Amino acid sequence: MREFEAANVELRERLPPVVAMLIAPKAEQCYRWRVQLDCGCVNEVMTRGKECLPGERQWRGPEHEWLQKGQMLCIHDDAPPALHQKIVEWGERRECTFPADPVEPRHGVDRQTWALIRHDEPHASAFWKVTLTCGHVTDVIAPDLEWKPDDGARRCSAKRVAEMTKEFEEFWASNSTGQDDRERDHMRRMLSQGWPSPEPECLCYTCPYVRWIVAYQRVGWLTPRAAEPEQQQTLKPPTLASLKRRLRQAEAEAERLRRQLTQSQRVDGL
Ligand SMILES: [Zn+2]
Ligand SMILES: [Zn+2]
Structure with missing residues (x-):
């Protein structure tokens, strides 16, 4: 319940009040799942209602962008390093103002370099949301406040x-x-x-943490409720897309098990 309430507070802070009111889930709509990812981690998540399967809906990345169906984020300290990806789309612009930088050097920069790069007065910068070739979203700083994507890079x-x-x-x-x-x-x-400025590519910090869902298990409703009558399930044939996704998930799980097997064989062999 605490996590559910914290997520709703975050939603209300991030979105206009009317939108947040319309889309914020109610506790009695939330259904709990345990989800296993191809990194081996098992996390608990919630969906809106018990019919919404965790592997059949889209989850969001760190910039609240949609990940591909069947993907979720899982943060690991030993994740591979972020790689550069090309920018394919320029989105929203926002402006931020910053106070003047202190005279004393920051961020481990030496005194001479700091004197050259520091802002001695308050200043504003424009940030643009960009979509990368991998589909993830990040922020890019514009060369100046007037710059627009149509201007191209300088x-x-x-x-x-x-x-x-x-x-x-x-x-x-x-x-x-x-x-x-x-x-x-x-x-x-x-x-x-x-x-070029801005640069046509930037590091994607989402890619290293994206994982495939390989299995999920029902936990139950977030709020207790009276026992439901057993319903006769009408089985729908799965769509081609969902079959393909399930195959990909099964392959990812097989690959994870194969890696585990190789590792344990190596340990046994010692
Ligand atoms: Zn993990
Ligand atoms: Zn990415």
Whole structure:
């Protein structure tokens, strides 16, 4: 109940009051499930009503975007690193104002660099919601308040790009641990495209945490209710899409079990 109430508070804070009132679920509509993901985790979730199966509805990602049917997020400390994905769609714009930066350096930046980059007065920035090739959503900062997606990216002169390329290559040659391969490849791509601003790609922090649902089990209604009369279930034939999804889920589960088996065989072999 506490989790249900906290989720409704979050919904009311995020949405206009009228919309929140219309879509916020009522406790008596909520049905509890245990869901197993292809990472092996078992999480409890709720759907609206007992007919809404967890693997047949869409769940949301960290930016409240819809994930694919059958996917859910599961946060693991050892998840693979985020990768760059191309931006395919520019969505909503919002403006944020920030106070002046302190004189003392922050975020581990050295004094000289901080003096160059710090804002000595309050300032505003524009953020755009973007959809990436993987379908996930994130925020991108615009080069300035006036910039619109139709303007396209701004680019540096060929001369400046050549200078920057030389500086970066020298830095990487002299500092092998300065940036990892992922960051270097990204920088090289940006340099080869004339150092565009905003960049046409960004890291997706959702991809590493997206998992497939492989099984689910009923727990029951959130609020206790009188016993329901046994209903004669009328079975509908499954749709092609749901069969395909179930096959994908079964394959993911088989793959997880195969990995587990290999691991335990390795342990046994020691
Ligand atoms: Zn997990
Ligand atoms: Zn993604």
